[in-house]
Amino acid sequence: MLAVKAVVLNILSLGASYGFLVLFWQQGHGSSLVYGVPATGAIRDFIPIIVFAFLFGLSMDYEVFLLSRMREEYDRSHSTDKAVVTALARTGRLVTSPD
Numbered sequence: 341m342l343a344v345k346a347v348v349l350n351i352l353s354l355g356a357s358y359g360f361l362v363l364f365w366q367q368g369h370g371s372s373l374v375y376g377v378p379a380t381g382a383i384r385d386f387i388p389i390i391v392f393a394f395l396f397g398l399s400m401d402y403e404v405f406l407l408s409r410m411r412e413e414y415d416r417s418h419s420t421d422k423a424v425v426t427a428l429a430r431t432g433r434l435v436t437s438p439d
Contacts, residue, residue: 357391361388361391366379366382406428409427
């Protein structure tokens with residue numbers, strides 16, 4: 341079940357990122373706000389591949405890190421609920437904070 345969840349969330353994240361790329365760069369909604377760059381009408385062919393590799397790498401790294409924290413906490417407490425809550429609390433701060 342965890343693998344299915346990871347794949348579904350990766351697809352959703354990738355779809356949202358590609359949608360933003362098209363909306364921002366190809367159609368030009370808000371692109372003039374970034375250094376006055378006008379809409380390009382196209383996206384370079386290597387950009388979707390780089391975006392995919394970057395997002396897939398980050399999300400899989402986070403998934404593995406999260407699952408290992410869950411396993412550590414479950415081994416300590418033998419409580420699934422506590423393991424999930426503790427792992428999310430510890431890894432969420434680590435992944436989202438800039439420090």
